[in-house]
Amino acid sequence: MEVFERYRDVVDDYDAFLAACERGLPMAVRVNTLRATPDEVVDAFEAEGIAVDRVDWHPHVLVPDTDKPGTTWPAYHGWAHGQEEVSAIPATVLGPQPGERVWDACAAPGSKTTQLSAMMDDEGTVVANDNNLGRLSALRFNTERLGVTNTVVTNQDARNFSLKPFRDEDEDDEDVAFDRVLVDAPCSCEGTIRKNPDALDNWNLGHVEQVASVQKGILRRAAQVTRPGGIIVYSTCTFAPEENEAVLDHVLAEEPIEVVDYDLPLEHVDGLTEFDGEEFDPQVQKAKRVYPHHNDTGGFFTAKLEVTAE
Numbered sequence: 001m002e003v004f005e006r007y008r009d010v011v012d013d014y015d016a017f018l019a020a021c022e023r024g025l026p027m028a029v030r031v032n033t034l035r036a037t038p039d040e041v042v043d044a045f046e047a048e049g050i051a052v053d054r055v056d057w058h059p060h061v062l063v064p065d066t067d068k069p070g071t072t073w074p075a076y077h078g079w080a081h082g083q084e085e086v087s088a089i090p091a092t093v094l095g096p097q098p099g100e101r102v103w104d105a106c107a108a109p110g111s112k113t114t115q116l117s118a119m120m121d122d123e124g125t126v127v128a129n130d131n132n133l134g135r136l137s138a139l140r141f142n143t144e145r146l147g148v149t150n151t152v153v154t155n156q157d158a159r160n161f162s163l164k165p166f167r168d169e170d171e172d173d174e175d176v177a178f179d180r181v182l183v184d185a186p187c188s189c190e191g192t193i194r195k196n197p198d199a200l201d202n203w204n205l206g207h208v209e210q211v212a213s214v215q216k217g218i219l220r221r222a223a224q225v226t227r228p229g230g231i232i233v234y235s236t237c238t239f240a241p242e243e244n245e246a247v248l249d250h251v252l253a254e255e256p257i258e259v260v261d262y263d264l265p266l267e268h269v270d271g272l273t274e275f276d277g278e279e280f281d282p283q284v285q286k287a288k289r290v291y292p293h294h295n296d297t298g299g300f301f302t303a304k305l306e307v308t309a310e
C-alpha cells in the first residue's frame with residue numbers, strides 16, 4: 001500500500017483507511033426494478049438460504065451473504081445485478097427521468113447503464129458508449145438479462161463522440177444535445193483494492209497522468225453534447241486528485257459548466273481544494289470522496305455538474 005502514502009495528509013483517518021483497504025469487500029447487488037421489488041429479491045435470496053442486509057441510503061441496494069451473488073437465481077432471473085454499493089452512487093446522483101436522452105460515455109460492462117434505464121422506467125433513450133468492443137459484449141449481455149430495451153450501443157472514443165452514424169450526413173453536430181450525461185471514467189482504480197488486491201501492481205504516476213488526459217478529453221466532450229441546464233456526473237473509482245479534482249479544474253476553465261452540490265446520505269468528505277502544491281477551483285469542493293473506511297465499501301469520487309448557457 002506504499003502508493004497510498006501520498007494520501008497520508010489527505011485522508012481523514014489514514015490508519016482506518018489503510019485497515020479498510022486490506023479487508024475484503026462485502027458484495028452487493030442492485031435490485032432491477034424493471035423486473036422485481038426489493039422484497040421479492042430478498043425473498044428469492046432467502047429461498048436459496050442466503051441472508052440479505054439492506055443499506056440505509058438506497059432502497060435498491062442489498063448486501064446478500066454470498067461471495068458470488070451473480071451466480072444465484074435472482075441474478076439469473078434478471079431481478080438483481082451484482083454491483084458494488086458505491087457504484088450505485090453516480091446514476092443516483094445523475095437522476096435521469098423517463099423520456100430523457102442520456103449519454104453513458106464510458107458504459108461497459110453496463111452496471112450503471114442498466115441502473116439508468118431502470119430509473120427511467122425503460123422509457124427515453126440511453127446511448128451506451130464504450131471504446132472497447134469486447135467489453136461492450138458484456139454490456140449487451142447485461143441489458144438483455146435485465147430486460148432493458150431503451151439502450152442503443154455505440155463503440156467510439158468518447159473524446160470525439162459523434163451521433164453522425166445515426167444522423168443525416170448534412171447535419172452538423174451542433175444540435176446533438178443530451179439531457180444528462182454520465183462520465184464514469186477509465187481510471188487507475190485505486191479504490192477497487194478491496195475487490196481486486198492486484199489493483200495497484202502496475203500503478204505509476206505516468207499512467208495516472210496519461211489516464212487524466214483521457215478523462216479531461218471525455219469530460220470536455222460531455223460538456224459539449226449536453227444541453228444548457230443539462231446535468232453531467234463525473235465519477236471515478238480512484239483516489240488520485242490528478243484524476244478527480246484536477247480534471248474538473250481543467251474542464252471548468254475550458255467549458256461552460258459549473259459544479260453543483262448534491263445530497264449524499266453516505267459518510268464522505270468534500271473534494272480537495274489543493275494537492276501536492278496545486279490549488280484547484282474552489283467549486284471542486286462540492287465533489288464528494290467516499291473512502292473505504294467510511295461505510296465499509298470501495299472508494300469512489302463523484303461530482304455533479306450543470307451546463308450553463310454560454
Ligand SMILES: C[S@@+](CC[C@H](N)C(=O)[O-])C[C@H]1O[C@@H](n2cnc3c(N)ncnc32)[C@H](O)[C@@H]1O
Nearest residue numbers: 106107108109110111112131132157158184186
Ligand atoms: C470505469 S469503466 C466503466 C464502468 C461502467 N460505467 C459500469 O458501470 O459498468 C471505464 C470504461 O471506460 C472505457 N474507456 C476507456 N477509454 C475510453 C474512451 N476514450 N472512450 C470511451 N470509453 C473509454 C473502458 O473501456 C471502460 O469500459
